[in-house]
Amino acid sequence: MPKADSIIPPADMLRRLTEVLRTRASAEPAEAVSADELLEALHQLRHLRDSLNAWEPQLIAAARTAGTSWAQLAPALGVATRQAAERRYLRLHPNAAEPGLNREQRVQATRDQRAGERAVAEWARHNAADLRRVAGQVAALSGLDSRTQASVDAVHDALGNNDTTALLAPLSQAGPQLSGDHPDLADRISDLGARSDEARQSGRERKRT
Structure with a gap:
């Protein structure tokens, strides 16, 4: 079952999510991803989404500090x-x-x-x-x-x-x-x-x- 208090680096979360999705797409029915594994993947996806939401304003602030204009940031x-x-x-x-x-x-x-x-x-x-x-x-x-x-x-x-x-x-x-x-x-x-x-x-x- 998902461990609510576990802290996993985002890179490891992404790797695990990729593995689950790859297995889900290619596995035979007998080798299907378990419900616990899918719940764990969803748990990690939520934490990864939280990380991404926190990173975007940090990256924008860093770009602004480096001299990037709002007009240059708009397309990105x-x-x-x-x-x-x-x-x-x-x-x-x-x-x-x-x-x-x-x-x-x-x-x-x-x-x-x-x-x-x-x-x-x-x-x-x-x-x-x-x-x-x-x-x-x-x-x-x-x-x-x-x-x-x-x-x-x-x-x-x-x-x-x-x-x-x-x-x-x-x-x-x-x-x-x-x-x-x-x-x-x-x-x-x-x-x-x-x-x-x-x-x-x-x-x-x-x-x-």
Whole structure:
């Protein structure tokens, strides 16, 4: 059975998970992976995911310290704009900008964030036609590499959501990957991302007044 208190180096976790998956894919029925082994693998996967979540903001902070701009970080993080890159970092490490926040200040920061998200949702509803038009153009693209096609498929799936806000994340993901072969479309996605960021900031500022 999984040992909740065991500490295994991430590299060993990854190796064990790979072994379990390889055995699961190739073994004869009589040699199938046991339930205990699968539970242990899931336990290790959760800890590995926690490690990855902790590493990303550390790597971003190190890159920033080394002089990397938010604009340079954006493609590596799978987002379209420098604002989205910074927003991802702050979401992963919410007290990074102001590590000395007290409890009251953290509560206010959370309220500001929620106000910003509500403002973005309202902006998306008011700009639904533009968002759906651009998303439709993205979804219609063909002849793409597998990674870009996966991002385009996500945009296509989001078009079926009645909530237009659902388009923002997949469009942001697809934008950088389209900049080479479809620069005009990538620019339009970047512009929409910048406008949604402005709406978010305005919503936060209105909350404070």
